[in-house]
Amino acid sequence: MTESGAPYLLQVRNLKKHYVSKSGFLGRKNPVVKAVxxxxxxxxxxxxxxxxxxxxxxxxxxxxxxxxxxxxxxGNIVFEGKDILSYNHEQMxxxxxxxxxxxxxxxxxxxxxxxxxxxxxxxxxIFGLAKEEEKERRIIELLELVGLNKAYVNRFPHEFSGGxxxxxxxxxxxxxxxxxxxxxxxVSALDVSVRAQILNLMKELxxxxxLTYLFISHDLSVVHHLCDRIAxxxxxxxxxxxxxxKLYRNPSHPYTRTLLSAIPNPDPELKRERIVLxxxxxxxxxxxxxxxxxxxxxxxxxxxxxxAPYLKQMGEGHSVSCHLVDTSL
Numbered sequence: 001m002t003e004s005g006a007p008y009l010l011q012v013r014n015l016k017k018h019y020v021s022k023s024g025f026l027g028r029k030n031p032v033v034k035a036v037x038x039x040x041x042x043x044x045x046x047x048x049x050x051x052x053x054x055x056x057x058x059x060x061x062x063x064x065x066x067x068x069x070x071x072x073x074x075g076n077i078v079f080e081g082k083d084i085l086s087y088n089h090e091q092m093x094x095x096x097x098x099x100x101x102x103x104x105x106x107x108x109x110x111x112x113x114x115x116x117x118x119x120x121x122x123x124x125x126i127f128g129l130a131k132e133e134e135k136e137r138r139i140i141e142l143l144e145l146v147g148l149n150k151a152y153v154n155r156f157p158h159e160f161s162g163g164x165x166x167x168x169x170x171x172x173x174x175x176x177x178x179x180x181x182x183x184x185x186x187v188s189a190l191d192v193s194v195r196a197q198i199l200n201l202m203k204e205l206x207x208x209x210x211l212t213y214l215f216i217s218h219d220l221s222v223v224h225h226l227c228d229r230i231a232x233x234x235x236x237x238x239x240x241x242x243x244x245x246k247l248y249r250n251p252s253h254p255y256t257r258t259l260l261s262a263i264p265n266p267d268p269e270l271k272r273e274r275i276v277l278x279x280x281x282x283x284x285x286x287x288x289x290x291x292x293x294x295x296x297x298x299x300x301x302x303x304x305x306x307x308a309p310y311l312k313q314m315g316e317g318h319s320v321s322c323h324l325v326d327t328s329l
Contacts, residue, residue: 008078009180009212010066012041015075017058017065021285031285035061036072037236040311043180048206048213050227050244052220052259056281058236059216060104063182066214067099068092079180097127100173104185106165110157116143116168117153123175142171146201163194167201174205183215187222199226221263224248229317232256235284235292238311242318252320254297291323299324 017036035058043049051059064070066077068084077085084095103109110119120139124130130138140150146167157165166186173181183202187195203226206213217223223230224244231241232255240253251257254275261275277296282288288295294304303323311319 006044006046008042009045009047009080010041010043010214011076011078012039012066013076013078015039015041015062015065015077016073017061017070018073033285034236034287035284036065037287039075039236039238041231041238041241043212043214045179045212046210047229048215048227050223050230051214051216051233052218052223052230053233054281055218056284057233058284059218059233060184062233063101063184063214063216067101067182069101097176098178099180099182100176100178101182101184102166102169102173102186104188106162106169106186106189107157109169110165112157115154115156116148119157119168120171120175123172127176129176138175142175145174145205146171147197161194162190163198166190166198170198170201170205174209177209178211180212180214183213185217188217188219195222202226219263220259232259235282235287237292237321239293239321240319241311246315246318250318252314252318252325253293253322254299254324255293291321 015036016034016038019033019035021030021033037058039062041049051062053059061070065072068077072085075085076083079095079098084092087095114122117139120142121135124135124138139153143150143152148164148167148171152160157168160168169186186202187198190198199222202213205211215223215227227244229241229243230247231238232247232253233239234255240247240251240256247256248260251260258275258277275298278298279296282292282295288305290303290305290308291297291300294300297304301323307323309321309323311321312325313319314325
């Protein structure tokens with residue numbers, strides 16, 4: 001667990017990413033898809049913040065917007081006290097050294113025409129971190145750091161298993177010694193046994209290099225194992241954020257309760273009722289009025305469809321965006 005007094009490494013303020021459809025129908029106004037719709041998020045130095053939610057809720061878009069791999073529509077991204085959303089191309093290129101990403105599809109993220117040595121050597125070349133013998137030594141060091149044999153240096157990505165490819169992706173992210181790593185569902189495509197190995201490796205590397213992670217996942221059991229705090233996202237918005245143990249023992253938003261009720265519970269003292277949601281996730285191009293979750297919420301009130309809630313502080317480090325918080329549901 002990170003210390004609560006640690007300084008903020010990243011502060012996201014009212015971040016939005018809206019996509020405008022290229023085609024309207026019969027002259028109608030083009031629909032706007034609100035993939036990320038006014039996110040506020042703080043990550044302290046040395047912390048692992050988990051970001052969870054159903055597929056299509058905007059988790060990956062948020063992670064890539066923070067890194068400016070996708071250009072946000074508006075908002076502020078403050079990294080170490082500086083708003084990087086105002087950075088030009090060259091400033092942002094240099095910032096890549098501080099902020100890296102581990103992709104979900106490790107196979108697609110690795111160039112099939114490059115050897116492992118070339119893949120790991122590329123960031124060292126781009127930022128001028130090592131040359132010749134020092135570069136070769138650093139590549140071998142990176143391979144051994146993630147549990148791969150140095151003999152693999154001249155092999156191509158197709159010669160590796162999924163778990164080994166993800167280890168290469170982790171090594172590439174570590175090559176430039178970043179401060180923040182966005183982990184975009186890095187273990188979702190792996191077998192259970194391999195998944196545990198990769199998670200333990202990431203935790204070990206986090207402590208060894210004092211890394212900070214934004215860990216994106218749809219698997220709450222994985223997030224509970226790895227993360228210090230958890231933010232729950234629904235239809236482009238954060239609906240609840242809390243310390244890991246607080247969230248698991250006292251989920252306050254109905255959506256969070258639903259997600260937690262779907263996972264196996266190893267604690268016999270912690271009783272949970274299985275909650276099945278009605279309907280499908282609304283179309284982000286035509287979101288419901290008021291609370292975005294009210295169309296599926298089993299506890300909805302008239303107020304929910306008319307007025308959008310905002311994140312309210314329930315206790316130290318625990319915020320919830322729900323009108324039902326006032327009624328002590």
